[in-house]
Amino acid sequence: MAHGPPSGSPGVSGVQPATAAGAGDDRARQPHRPRRLYAALDLGTNNCRLLVAKPEGASFRVVDAFSRIVRLGEGLGQTGRLSDAAMDRAVEALKVCRMKLRDRQVARARLIATEACRQASNGEEFIRRVKDETGLALEIVDRHTEAQLAAQGCVPLADPKARGVILFDIGGGSSELVWLLPRGPGRNGGPPTAEILGWTSLPVGVVTLAERHDGKHVTRESFDRMVDEVAAMIEPFAHRAAIQGQIEHLHMLGTSGTVTTLAGVHLGLPKYDRRRVDGAWLGANEVDVILDQLLAMTYEDRIAHPCIGAERADLVLAGCAILEGMRRHFPCQRLRVADRGLREGILVGLMRQDGVWRRPFHHRPHDSGYQGERR
Numbered sequence: 111m112a113h114g115p116p117s118g119s120p121g122v123s124g125v126q127p128a129t130a131a132g133a134g135d136d137r138a139r140q141p142h143r144p145r146r147l148y149a150a151l152d153l154g155t156n157n158c159r160l161l162v163a164k165p166e167g168a169s170f171r172v173v174d175a176f177s178r179i180v181r182l183g184e185g186l187g188q189t190g191r192l193s194d195a196a197m198d199r200a201v202e203a204l205k206v207c208r209m210k211l212r213d214r215q216v217a218r219a220r221l222i223a224t225e226a227c228r229q230a231s232n233g234e235e236f237i238r239r240v241k242d243e244t245g246l247a248l249e250i251v252d253r254h255t256e257a258q259l260a261a262q263g264c265v266p267l268a269d270p271k272a273r274g275v276i277l278f279d280i281g282g283g284s285s286e287l288v289w290l291l292p293r294g295p296g297r298n299g300g301p302p303t304a305e306i307l308g309w310t311s312l313p314v315g316v317v318t319l320a321e322r323h324d325g326k327h328v329t330r331e332s333f334d335r336m337v338d339e340v341a342a343m344i345e346p347f348a349h350r351a352a353i354q355g356q357i358e359h360l361h362m363l364g365t366s367g368t369v370t371t372l373a374g375v376h377l378g379l380p381k382y383d384r385r386r387v388d389g390a391w392l393g394a395n396e397v398d399v400i401l402d403q404l405l406a407m408t409y410e411d412r413i414a415h416p417c418i419g420a421e422r423a424d425l426v427l428a429g430c431a432i433l434e435g436m437r438r439h440f441p442c443q444r445l446r447v448a449d450r451g452l453r454e455g456i457l458v459g460l461m462r463q464d465g466v467w468r469r470p471f472h473h474r475p476h477d478s479g480y481q482g483e484r485r
Contacts, residue, residue: 145166148217156282161174192227319339
């Protein structure tokens, strides 16, 4: 059950209240009025991320971005609570977000918290602390909402010729799998939409799995144990969804630090470059080669790698194990990488409510305008 402000709520002092769908028609008749800014914040188990954007064409252009690894869920699996140190890190990051929202004079925002706050016995207490210290009113969303937002954010990268897509979002404390069918633009224009045919949420992410299995020192045997654990969680969904007969006509679409890291390693990037990663295609054999390459690295090797680094070195193989658990049930031959997701889905939802795409535009599906930090 979601908690906090309703969908579309501003969640921050000084931001105009959310308006009903269709509001903004008067603004559309005032072509010289500057387009107002929208913001989306995602506080996850591992990262705190913010996007500020304005409508442009049939999509939007990001004008500011912020991303910081805060590890809010660190130790949560052992204690059931958010630690003081983790909450302190998150609050400091959220203060930066509050400053950006204020300085950019954001008109509409949605600020969400996910698995760490859902699970923690002191999650609501933390939300109150955030409100007191930063003025931000975070909304704890349920897993279904999280899956829907990820789908909306990523669907522009779905191959329109495919019969469907297996979308996955590997988070810090949970991972979502969505079977979706891409559709055309919404009734009032804008980015493509998707019909969700089935979904499931796994109570495991890179932080929780790495803490259980020692993400720093991973052997082939411990990696296989992680894969087995995840695959067992997916099995009921894989059979219930009746996807297997369609596998050869589907492709996977991944949004997470795990898959963007895989793409960076595959491309041999000297440093992470979102422009080359977002929308990249990986074949099944290429994914196998990258996984073998990562498994052959020591923890120190992963720290030294320009597309992994110290912040992800103990998490990346846990993320790969989650991906392998998914591929065991859904052996698609193509995987598309998305450096986009929840926040983009939030922005699309807010802009649709305001009717910003009522006029027809030429659709540019791969241009979200984001040139900032990686996922």
